[in-house]
Amino acid sequence: MAEPAGAQPFAEKDFELPLEPLKITLAGATYTILPGEEAELYSRSFHDTEQLLALHRFAWIYDKDVEPDWAVRLWRQWLSVYSNPVPGNWPWHPYTAAERLINLLYFFRNYGVPSPADESHIVLARHGPSIWDQLEFYGDAYTGNHLANNGRGLYLGGLQLNASDWIEAGSRILLHEADRIFDDHGFLNEGSSHYHLLATKWYAECWLAAEEAGRPEAARLGDIACHALSAASMFAMPGGLPLIGDISPDCPPDDLVCLAFGEKTGWLERLSGTAPETILSCRVEARTSLKPSAWRRRQMGSWSAIWHAPPLGWPEQPGHAHQDFGGFELHYGNQRVLIDPGRLSYGPEGEDDISAKSHNTLLIDGQGAYPENKPYYGKEFREKVCGPSPDYQDTSNGFSLTTRAVARLSGVDSWRRSWAFKGEGLRLRDEVAGNGRHRMYRVFHTPFPVTASGGEIQIGPVVLRTKGEVSVLPARRSLAYGQSEPSFRIIVSNYTNLPWTGDVEICPAS
DSSP states (O other), rough: OOOEEEEEEEEOOOOOOOOOOOOEEEETTEEEEOTOOOHHHHSSSSSSSSHHHHHHHGGGGGGGTTHHHHHHHHHHHHHHHOOOOTSSGGOOOHHHHHHHHHOOOOHHHHHHHHHHSSHHHHHHHHHHHHHHTTTOOOOTTOOTHHHHHHHHHHHHHHHHHHHHHHHHHHHHHHHHHHHBBOTTTTTTSSSSSHHHHHHHHHHHHHHHHHOOOOOOOHHHHHHHHHHHHHGGGGGOTTTTTOEEEEEEEESSSSTHHHHTTSSSOHHHOOOOOTTHHHHHHHHHHTTTTTOOOSSEEEEETTEEEEEEEESSOOOTTOOOOOOTOOOOEEEEETEEEEOOOOOOOSSSSGEEEEEGSSSSSSSEBBBSSOOOOOOTTTHHOOOOOOOHSOOOEEEEEEEEEEEGGGGGGGTTEEEEEEEEEEEEEEEEEEEEEEEEEEEEEEEEEEEEEEEEEEEEEEEEEEEEEOOOOOEEEEEEEEETTEEEEEEEEEEEEEEEEEEEEEEEEEEEOO
């Protein structure tokens, strides 16, 4: 793949040296940089690799507190150290290179290129060949959404830099990967609400760029984007966006809420001309085509619930899903009462967030329904361990699931969980078949302080009524990658003979 040979497409501009300190947020961590300390920022050690990657991806230029003069100062420092691609190192990792290229092109288009412009243009031109030489295809079992983002970098970079071979390669990758990473209903096959919005944004911006350039693939990119925008409306819960599965470090959820709720905020607010209206009208028109898939949603009176229902029961692989089978998020009115805590980070601090005990589900003898998934597990192995795929049923007043995955536990045969909305309340029922005595743990997470007494558990505007030993533990709810707030984990424990049925009645507090 060749570097573009044409003249640089952006206006050259002289920028001032920044005089005030800079506060820069990288994957949830904030750093203060004084003028003249740019080299120290690039040479420092980071607690989380995602912070290092965020520095090199340049998405922080969208922060309203980052002045253009500071952005240029950090770009000049980057050029002095990293201008020559080195395959295999983090600054030129293909995903990072694609993100940096797109973010810098946005900046240069809006603010101009620091003089001498050729210095920046030469290095921008190196990004396409570097991405192409390191495309992240590892076979179906290991290739996630990164390859689509590689194609996005080539496509958008090619359009801006007038590189026809970049455009053609990027287009082919984007169209091919859309069939692989999205399901028939338009959802990203990775078990994460935030990553679905992120991938939706990728295709939406490529569609807009294709329309502007009069490209032949614009119609197909538009179909993909509108289908994904249709699916995104599933996440417009009354109390706010549910952060189920991993949270991407590439941008805060608040930047993409616009795609779920159809509001001109965040990313849409930064678009120019009629682009926001184009996206919003597409979303409204496509929403009526939404059908059930790996995500279920029910609205009954004042209640709204959402479930991640992985087709195989196992967390999607490759992907960003958690061991949340049987879990759900529940809103009453416009308040979140039972929440999915999300995931704080990809480092040690976030490892526990993936497990079943960090979701509103049932544990039998301390075990979740499905083990951790691995990309090298084959279909026959998964079925040998956990039996056939679970059965999901949309009922007239709720939802139910049944699995035999728990039969891998000695003495246990099957588990059925059902949600039934009746009148002003909700009945959650667990039915476990088998024999012998077992410990049942029903786990719930809430942002509200908890009061438990005499079989009643009050959490904010609702009460849970059930039988069992109740314990309340401190927990946290992730707001964005690396950012969280306190929450609470409720565990209802029953040591019982099988078969067993346990009910939880959830109703408004009197």
